[in-house]
Amino acid sequence: METIRKCAPTKAILIGEHFVVHGEKAIAMPAKPLNRAILQEKGKESSLRIIGKTGEAIFEAGGKTSGQKVLHSFGQIYFAILKRKGIKQHKGIAITLKYSGAPKGMGNSASLACAAAKALCGYFKIKPTNAELFSLVQLSEKIAHSNPSGIDAKTIVEGKAQVFQRGKGKKPARFQAIRINLPKECSFLAINSAKNKPPAKTSLLVEKFSRLVKSAEGKKATAEYRRIFTSFLREIKKKSPNPKTLGELMNENHSLLRAGGVSSASIEKAIAILARQPSVYGAKLTGAGGEGGAVLALASKKEEGNIRRALAKSGLKSYHL
Template sequence: MPDNETGIQLLIKTILIELQQETAPFNIKVQSDIPSERGMGSSAATAIAITRALFHFFEQPLSHSELLRLADVSEQYIHGNPSGLDAATVSAKAPIWFVRGRRLQTVPIAQNGFLVIADTGILGQTGLAVKHVKNQLASSPDAETAIEMLGENAKFARKCLTTGDFKTLGDLMNSSQSFLAKLGVSHPTLDLFAQLANANGALGAKLTGGGMGGCLIALTQDIATAQKVATILTKNGAVKTWIEPLKSTDHKGVQDGNSSCTH
């Protein structure tokens, strides 16, 4: 495997050892439409898919907690000390509320909308962003305030999703983008994309992932606006855009540690 897949290689070896299948013959072909190093959870999605595939191939049961434990093998190698958010998100069947060290909760969405995802083409720099924020916290009281406000915005955003208040949700996204820019983890291209999205009908827009590159997400009320925003962002440098429905959901989907996973 190529050097940038060493974490996945370690995951496969770990699974084969645990299943006592070190000498079993098989081929794995990974084909992903999720761009890597863009804050989109590409490595976690690959780890979850491979883990499920191998357990299915060897006809072995796989609990949700075991799935996350194994996916963390490659995530630890790739990211050093990941929160577990990416793996938890891509393995869930519904939107989740994630707090490190606490039980996952589902977040029902009360209204339909659309998310426009725009890839800047600039590699995200999570490690650099984390280091930068750490330095900011040590030298500026404004940085601590910004982080506290980002946390409050997240809590209000959860409520907006459950009540269907997408107008306020968009405002919260814009507010969060402003705080992220003040923390120095945005990027001129992300700032431009956010401005263009809002100027063309988006309810709000913000970066996603670690920052300093990667992708922007913009919230729209309808598909026509989403398509307009995607077109504008493409014309202004987005290397790729996706439009994903933000559908109303119920509480079903997050499995406990004893349930089996299917995909």
């Protein structure tokens, strides 16, 4: 019985969430929490079974789909590969998805889709280019998120940091792969603020932040963000970035996001704990935010263990990026 194991990184937005929806630039990087897909030959002939954390879905080569709706997006990858190869019959296969536990807002859906696409391509003897793999992941993302920007898929598929700007009208989104450098003595941590609470809906958070952008304070906030973005990009591209400068810019970015109403009590609690640690240079929400959202912190490598223990005492899980 053939078994194929594939993995894909998650992603973290370093700066620019929500502002990017309104045409501003953002920076994202691939992150170490890896999601995995394990493909095995088993099950009904000419079908794919996706086994997730809380259920499963079955896709038949003829086009029939059944099972948990949250997993239906993976069927788009399967059907696209069958069409490309002209396959109508094959041995039954199943893919078990192994979720890393990375917090909401770190591109888990795109990461799992990428791992599954790699496994399916491997099984059907396809060697996809990055562009082809990106297209497959986006097929899944369009079902999962309706109108995905592509930043998650691009960052995860290429495994490189990206400067991203959403397209306007018929103009496509713009991606630019960049090399970023962390201060040698620092690392990024991602913190899950959820503590078993249901996460806030991204669409509602986007709508809430849009009200700030459209308000009288919107132009001022956007101009301030542009200054923060320009300074952050310039600093993180240096050979030896200044951790205090990066941390201060992260804090300033978070203040704008908080003013836009997309932070939450759980995120602010995590940031308050981090602020009490002298070896944390800065922290901000990453992703959409809201209740149960993720926090990104720039911290000293030497003190990372102490920082993570302080978070754990309050029931907060953290991940080294």
